Amino acid sequence: MQGETLLYLTDEQLRQGAEAMFFAYRGFTADPDRILASLSYGRAHHRALHFIHGAPGTTVNNLLTTLGVTKQSLNRVLRTLIGDGLVESRVGRVDKRERHLYLTPEGEALERELSEVQRARLRAAFRDAGPEAVAGFRRVLEAMMDPEMRRQYERLREGRG
Amino acid sequence: MQGETLLYLTDEQLRQGAEAMFFAYRGFTADPDRILASLSYGRAHHRALHFIHGAPGTTVNNLLTTLGVTKQSLNRVLRTLIGDGLVESRVGRVDKRERHLYLTPEGEALERELSEVQRARLRAAFRDAGPEAVAGFRRVLEAMMDPEMRRQYERLREGRG
DNA sequence: TTGGAATGTCAACAAGACTGACATAAAATC
DNA sequence: GATTTTATGTCAGTCTTGTTGACATTCCAA
Numbered sequence: 001m002q003g004e005t006l007l008y009l010t011d012e013q014l015r016q017g018a019e020a021m022f023f024a025y026r027g028f029t030a031d032p033d034r035i036l037a038s039l040s041y042g043r044a045h046h047r048a049l050h051f052i053h054g055a056p057g058t059t060v061n062n063l064l065t066t067l068g069v070t071k072q073s074l075n076r077v078l079r080t081l082i083g084d085g086l087v088e089s090r091v092g093r094v095d096k097r098e099r100h101l102y103l104t105p106e107g108e109a110l111e112r113e114l115s116e117v118q119r120a121r122l123r124a125a126f127r128d129a130g131p132e133a134v135a136g137f138r139r140v141l142e143a144m145m146d147p148e149m150r151r152q153y154e155r156l157r158e159g160r161g
Numbered sequence: 162m163q164g165e166t167l168l169y170l171t172d173e174q175l176r177q178g179a180e181a182m183f184f185a186y187r188g189f190t191a192d193p194d195r196i197l198a199s200l201s202y203g204r205a206h207h208r209a210l211h212f213i214h215g216a217p218g219t220t221v222n223n224l225l226t227t228l229g230v231t232k233q234s235l236n237r238v239l240r241t242l243i244g245d246g247l248v249e250s251r252v253g254r255v256d257k258r259e260r261h262l263y264l265t266p267e268g269e270a271l272e273r274e275l276s277e278v279q280r281a282r283l284r285a286a287f288r289d290a291g292p293e294a295v296a297g298f299r300r301v302l303e304a305m306m307d308p309e310m311r312r313q314y315e316r317l318r319e320g321r322g
Numbered sequence: 323t324t325g326g327a328a329t330g331t332c333a334a335c336a337a338g339a340c341t342g343a344c345a346t347a348a349a350a351t352c
Numbered sequence: 353g354a355t356t357t358t359a360t361g362t363c364a365g366t367c368t369t370g371t372t373g374a375c376a377t378t379c380c381a382a
Binding site for chain 2: 018123
Binding site: 201 | 367368369370371372373377378379
């Protein structure tokens with residue numbers, strides 16, 4: 001057995017890292033998924049609610065580049081959310097081609113419910129692992145993103161200060 | 162602005178952690194996805210190859226609890242992999258109801274190709290972030306899993322020594 | 323030996339991703 | 353002013369991958 005500083009880049013360690021990502025992501029989505037299933041929504045609806053909440057007034061185009069899906073796919077989700085009164089779509093004032101998206105109070109309520117169960121799990125995990133582990137966690141995740149996604153991620157962070 | 166040790170559990174920090182998971186997971190799967198798409202396979206095929214590689218001779222039942230899908234869903238994926246000659250299914254010798262799953266040489270080759278691009282990204286991320294960050298990353302991910310998944314994850318690790 | 327439990331297969335269906343084609347309205351450009 | 357580009361929405365069709373239901377086979381225990 002070699003020392004930790006040499007060992008951490010072996011294929012076996014990398015394989016374990018991949019499996020950790022797989023299982024952790026399942027845990028990460030499990031709690032919101034349960035709520036969504038009871039409302040016959042899916043993860044796509046959650047993601048839309050999440051990013052509209054985080055960037056109110058965002059356009060459809062912004063949202064679909066953030067989510068990395070096609071407009072047809074996003075549109076189906078948005079149509080149900082708007083139809084169910086969770087999202088409001090307002091015609092742009094300066095550019096009337098654009099639709100600006102906002103959560104209604106009902107939309108905010110569901111977003112809060114979903115994000116709260118997800119935050120609860122993250123909070124517990126962060127508390128268990130400790131602050132230094134959390135810093136490392138963040139550093140590795142950021143290094144794992146595509147450069148384009150990292151830019152989006154940082155833009156979202158800056159947008160909220 | 163408060164100190165890091167207090168700040169790390171605020172809702173904003175947790176929200177950023179959630180977004181980091183979202184974007185990082187997309188990066189994590191992006192490279193294998195490209196190869197899979199060119200073969201008209203999906204992530205489900207990758208996962209099956211990965212876990213059969215890691216536990217040769219595993220049964221269908223084992224595999225579906227590991228993957229967290231229904232047997233019917235897994236069966237469709239296995240059927241194509243078996244039909245394409247990447248996986249071999251052998252009737253159990255002691256219990257003939259069971260099918261034991263193995264990768265053929267072709268299956269091993271594809272698994273290696275997929276896992277290699279994924280490992281390459283992880284390797285780069287781990288190198289960028291440094292060993293302490295990697296340890297923290299692993300600690301947080303493990304804390305994020307459901308207890309049941311964590312047991313499976315640890316069992317897989319032990320199985321490979 | 324008979325009936326239940328476990329294992330796996332096939333069929334049909336739904337969610338949600340995709341592409342391609344097309345329509346509309348507004349903005350930008352020539 | 354005419355044309356092109358941009359932003360969005362919609363329809364139709366396909367694919368992956370999840371679901372449930374029905375069923376066959378095998379094992380085991382009453």
